[in-house]
Amino acid sequence: MTDAAEAAARPGDKPLPRLALLREMTDRTVLEQVFDQGRVTRAALAETTGISKPTISESVRRLESSGVLRASGSNETGRRGRVATYYTLAPDAGHVLAVEVNQHGVRTLSADLAGNPHGTARLTTPTAEGTEALADALRTAVAQALRDRADDGALRALAVSVANPVAPQTRTVIALPDSPFPENTLDPRTVLAELAPAPCLVDNDVNFAALAERRAGAAADTHSFLYAYIGAGLGLSLYVGDQLIRGAHGLAGEIGYLNTAGTNPPLSLSNALARQGFGRPGSPALDVGVVTEHLARAASGDTAARAAVDSLSNALGQALAAACTVVDPELVLLGGPLGGLPELLEPIRATVAGAAFVPVRIELGTVTDSPGLRGALLAAVEAGRAGVLASQPSR
Template identity: 50%
Template structure:
């Protein structure tokens, strides 16, 4: 077990690394001022981070005054990079990003290819293009529920994405040496909206995904709620207005009683043509089921159908009176990929400091 001093040093180093990432380029004096840490503590931490390659000195601060000149620091050459991957019915997409979150390269394999092969191909491509850079973490967004303890994908009846019932960690084991973190796409979309989207500063909100399937990401009390088994938010299995489920009701409203649950293109055409009542009422029932149970401050609509500009007002009109606000998510159909990036970055920064301190 590490000593209390080692734990404190690691926490200090992590805090300063996060501050450099946020500010981009900063002096030790600025770090001391913004964190409230003493100048000697900051100087020692910056020395450790610089010697570990996570930071580098990039020039003198021009103050225009006599006296000691400060030195700017920013992310160093050994900071490494992360890989965020989204696996869904539209294909496999990925971003390689540095530890500040700047996207370095984009990767994509369209739908139709075997999912595991597409995932493996993208990871191999990203590692090859990165050269000698250190891959710190991989985060994979899956269009299926994921066990929060084991990161295994969970099979559910009538899954709209049966091709995604696979183990990303096992698939990538021979290609990436970094830890692989796996989460549900709706959870990651909610994470992204909380970090940099429509739910910034909101402690309790729900993200309702409408697309190939129906699901909810829940943030309650500033915590992402996954449930004991990773099944929190699987509202598509709730009873609908008839004898079927909410997901079946939504699918039937789009294409008839025998329609598949993933008929996104038909739903988008309906909305384009002004046929909004059926979808609006079905989505409103899903939203009402969430607000009645958890009473969030805000509900965001997302997913390829949920983001359609014609859907919001019909859903509002069909909802019973409630103090909960209903808005669109602001990150669009890339929300889960943004969420995977944030997840990878959080794990990568912690791991980079931990390895340096070892």
């Protein structure tokens, strides 16, 4: 017997760090296979992973005894006397929750640790009522989601997507002038600390949308890309070398605040577009309905509407071209209620092609159903799985 094996076999002794690490790595590999395949046998795990059958069996035993895996029936293997037992994720192994908070209210989406969505709900709360009302709505929505998933085991992780930038150190919402989101600071982790005692990830919706595109969308094979959100607000998420760039204050990518040329005094991009007739009354936030109306009229041959759309596309394209010159991405994805419209794709492409220092591919994002919420769910699933592994006893 080796020294490591003898040490591990002595009653009362803790496993050597190296042995504990190997066990953790094996357990992680086994769980990843279960997450991907749903239902597996020990023999299939050994064949797929290349890990020895005895080591796989020990890992399955650990995960089963800790309540993460559960035997789910058996099937004949084709060999006389041999029966294969299938293992799946235990129904009560835990769940995760994603939450989206924006000017329309709060929406929740829950899922198991395999990432399978189980339920969604929306609570409409106008942000004009203030931060405290929004905090109350956040607590109410999360409490209801937890009650709905009470039979799924512990909440393993929570991710909150907000429609404003987030401070990198404190994870509080940063109040910005002229934002459609409330002008107060919201701290989701503090609001939910007692209600949901689990790791809580907080980020802005554009970053989470970009994560969704990176993991399950048009940027799946791309390491450096920009995700441009074009809607009531404007924002960029920047991935460079597969690293999200947040900036020192969490304000990287806030292109709505770029100064535009040719105005005196200088105007931000959002304010300039609002003055061109694309904004909401009394606000620099873009009016999505007004823009889509202009697009429809331009498509029907209205020359004035066509000129307005060209002006809008040019302003957006110039901002994206500047970002491309600085960041040099492989890909720019357009998303949001306006960015996802095919009618804006070609004119923005043309502007960027004429203004950017290097050629860049511009496409529409493919995660179009609440991408910020989808990205938050992906982040919560990843954190939840990590928590499960961290909670496994070493034995």
